[in-house]
Each structure stands twice: as structure tokens, then as C-alpha cells.
Amino acid sequence: MTTIYDIAKMAGVSITTVSRVINNSGYVSADTKKRVLDAIEKCNYTPNKTAQALSAGSTFKLIGIVCYNIEDMYYAKAVAVLERELRKYGYDILLSCTGESLEVRQNSVDMLISKNVDAIIFIGSVFAGKTEDVILSASKKLPVFLINAYIKHKNIYCAFCDELKAIKHCVIQAYTKGRKNILFMYDVDTYGSQKKLQGYHEGIKECALNLDERYIIKCSPDIEDAMDAFWRSYKSLTIDAVVCSNDVLAAGALSAARKNNIPVPQKLSIIGYNNSLLSRCFYPALTSLENNVEKLSIFTAQNINRYFSGENAIKKHQIDFELVIRDTFR
Structure with a gap:
């Protein structure tokens, strides 16, 4: 018997994306929607009540987080704030630390998608530039949120400091x-x-x-x-x-x-x-x-909740910076 998991695997997407297509809710690109519908037709799949329950309003409540190095205080603070704020909305997190390897970054994204996360957060400008293709590929399957980086593309939501x-x-x-x-x-x-x-x-x-x-x-x-x-x-x-x-x-x-x-x-x-x-x-x-990483993380958690609540998530949010004067500057 074909299941929603089989359809997701065949279409190369998460089951949350399949659910959005089935329920006609949430954002799904035209190309992705066609792949899902083709897989459904090929398998003569009829969704059961469990599959239909996985709509945008009833997700798995699991958010993937990709960071460079959790030992770094910047990333550690961002992850801590994200976990705290996402928990307020009923979300759990799944964390992957990648270092500099492009291959590891791609594998991390693939792993998170296979675990049926509802969205992926990339922390830090380290993921822009050479990693941009990884992010763009992920955004075809589920919403992507960037902290302290900006990539202009559909289904990518950015909060950053210049x-x-x-x-x-x-x-x-x-x-x-x-x-x-x-x-x-x-x-x-x-x-x-x-x-x-x-x-x-x-x-x-x-x-x-x-x-x-x-x-x-x-x-x-x-x-x-x-x-x-x-x-x-x-x-x-x-x-x-x-x-x-x-x-x-x-x-x-x-x-x-x-x-x-x-x-x-x-x-x-x-x-x-x-x-x-x-x-x-x-x-x-x-x-x-x-550079206000705490504010950026809080905003991102709020933006994710907007997205899955059916509101218009904010695509681009730039935050101010401040030079905090202490004893080493005169």
C-alpha cells in the first residue's frame, strides 16, 4: 500500500510538502507541486486521514537548524535563543553543525529533509556565497530561513545585519x-x-x-x-x-x-x-x-510561526547594529 512517505520519496520532497499539495495549503512552487501530483497519479495514491492531518496548520512541529560550529559563542547563542523562542510556538529543533565542508552541508540538509522537518534555518553569513546552491535547492522543498545572510529568492526568508x-x-x-x-x-x-x-x-x-x-x-x-x-x-x-x-x-x-x-x-x-x-x-x-543575533533569532522564530499560521512571512528584515563602547576604545 502506497503511503505519504512513498510519495514524498518519489517526488524528492518532505512529507510536509506532500501534505501542502494534498490540502492545497501553504507555499509550494509550481515545479514541486507538479512532481508531487505526478507521483500521486503514478501510484494511484489516495490520502488517508493521517496524511490529510499533516496540513500547514498541523505540521510535525520540527524545525531543522544548520550552523557552522556550535562551539562558537555566536552560533551557540543563536541556537539557544531559537530553541527557547520556537518552543513557545510548540516547535522542537533538530541541529546539524557542518564546519566548512560543502559536502557536509549538503548532507546535513538532505538529512534534515529526510527527517521531515517543516523548515530549515541557516545561521550566519558563512552559508551565503559558496553554499548558496545548497540553500536554493532546499528552498524548492520547504521554507528556508536565513539568519545574518541575505539571498533574494522565493521561499527564502532573511533576517540580517549589514x-x-x-x-x-x-x-x-x-x-x-x-x-x-x-x-x-x-x-x-x-x-x-x-x-x-x-x-x-x-x-x-x-x-x-x-x-x-x-x-x-x-x-x-x-x-x-x-x-x-x-x-x-x-x-x-x-x-x-x-x-x-x-x-x-x-x-x-x-x-x-x-x-x-x-x-x-x-x-x-x-x-x-x-x-x-x-x-x-x-x-x-x-x-x-x-550585531543583535538575539533579536535576529527571536524575529526568525516569530517569522516561522507567521508562515505556518497562514500569515504573510516577512521576506527581508534588516536590523540595526551598535558599537558598544567599553574600555578598549578611546
């Missing part, structure tokens, strides 16, 4: 305090990191400073490595400010400055990014860019 403008703002703020030799530190080669790097370039240009590639350094996402990388640059260059792509690198720069008796912020201003707990655990406390 990372280019955020880093540009940091550079300009350092310049307004008289800093003219501004180092930029980043760790991984991702879409988000490239946006931040572009923001650094634009900030330097707007301040009419000379762009010197020696003032752009890449290091491992580790405090000790960041310490060594910063100190090597500081010994060979004139540096009076450092803008970092995350708080871990900023903590490394601060640790190197303290170890080598560089007065902070008198001779060196340090700006981190993410405004994580780490920024408040070091002395002096780190100035850091708040």
Missing part, C-alpha cells in the same frame, strides 16, 4: 578618535568575512587613508594564534587601532598588548565584533560591535 556597513562604521569611528593606522584581523574565508573585509576597505577609503595590504591579516580562530599574529604585525608596522571580525581575535590582540605592555586604549584602540560574553570577560573590557 556586516559591510558595520565594519565600515568601526573603521570610521576609530578614525574620528584620531587613529590613522588601523589594522584589520579576520579568520576564515567566508562570504561574511569578505563582506567585513570590503567594509574595512570602504572605511579606509572614506577616511582618505592609504590602503596598505600589510594592515590586513588572517589568522586561525584562536586566541593564542591571534596574539601571535597581532604581535608580529605590531613589531613591523605602526598600529594605533585594530578592528577584528570577531571577539576571539580582539581578545587575542588585547592579550598580546597586555603581555607586551602596550597601553590600551591610550596607544592602541581595539574593537571586536559580535558583542559576545567574551567582550565582558577580559580586562580592560572590549569595545565590540553588537
